[in-house]
Amino acid sequence: MLTPRPYLQQVSIRPDAEIDFDSYPYSIPAVRELGELTFHPDVTFLVGENGAGKSTVLEGIAMALGYAPEGGTRNVRLSTTDSVSSLHENLRLAHSFRKPKDGYFLRAESFFNVATYMDEVGYLGGYGDRSLHERSHGEAFMSLLTHKFRGNGLYLLDEPEAALSPNRQLAALSAIHQLVQEESQFIIATHSPILLSYPNAKILLFDGSGISEVQYEDTEHFAVTRDFLNNYPRRLEQLLADEE
Template identity: 60%
Template sequence: MKSDQSFDRSSYPFNIPAIKDLQSLDFHPDVTFFVDENGSGKSTLIEAIAVAMGFNAEGGTKQSTFSTTRTHSKLHNHLKTIKSFKHPKDGYFLRAESFYNLATLMDETGYLAMYGGKSLHQQSHGESFMATLVNKLQGNGLYIMDEPEAALSPSRQMAAVSAIHQLVQENSQFIIATHSPILLAYPRSKIYSFSATGIEEIAYEDTEHYAVTKEFLNNHQTMMKILMED
């Protein structure tokens, strides 16, 4: 974060442990993941990065200027972004919680050709997400995503991995906040874990999402008995 601006570290979002002492983050040239529990600050930071890079806080491209409710924090004012010599020609902020608002705007304006030509509201949530990922994102871009798996079944999450890889092959970079152990398995990536002690890089197999999912699937009957005990 910028060191030349004063701010109250006891106020939100600067009182979030993962953000309070944040100095810098290095991003993988292909994919960087933010992971951990809700409230850990990962979505707050990814929102701030998107806004600092010129995207609408509610999602879309840098040309998406709509606003339904201004709820994003002022953290973006305290971030200093360092860009590489490569200038992305495309960009998009895909945010699960406000995608409905963006879909409404696309329907109202009729700007659907780049989304596959079909109303996003006339598709399931997962279908509209995939239509955006497959049709709207053109490559050679910076793509920021906040919990894209929210609308996706496991099989669609695997399809999303394939689409993400295709865009990486086309010189794109992703920054993704996620809970999905399927997305997190993408190998050309860096994973940052958010916790009460700050932000640290972590291996895929060391994430709680991987460990808990593996333990449950390997011992689901025992786990269900434990979970259903009176």
């Protein structure tokens, strides 16, 4: 039986795009060397330091798919900022033969604005019939995973761990897995070593040389976290030592 996923197979810069590679965001090495990104049918993670371009690329993909820059469903037409790059205009997306039945673009930094918009338009049915502002940030995000996301969907998440405690990140892993079992695909920009542990996920590292695929235990997120937890008295001593 043919699988419907990945819904989004690949993204690349359009060959006919006229680009100034000295301008933002094309001056970012990972964006300049984007090439052809191929996504996993289940979960693809985008990792790298702040400013490496992972959120910029995820935003470009989301906007090329028809989402507003601040996130939500395609029906949310919200934009309170002009600081959006032109990347989406120059992307070519390769889709599978079937379209997802559901979808969402989450930006942790603008989720408050989306929640306000939901209150203003009075649409709370997909959010447990309760204002997202009446919950903690973590509770609101978990309501997305458990109420709003219906499966058979393509979900783009930008640093979702910003809202989640470690226990909630574990709960999010379980919810993501359930949605994957329901024929969903995720593309997630994250710094969380907990989320990155999802089995068989594809991890794409954004750095100064471009974009490369790495294994979980080879990520800085895993190595630094493991080293700190295993040696935290010594690491704290080194970090907090007064300079002589």
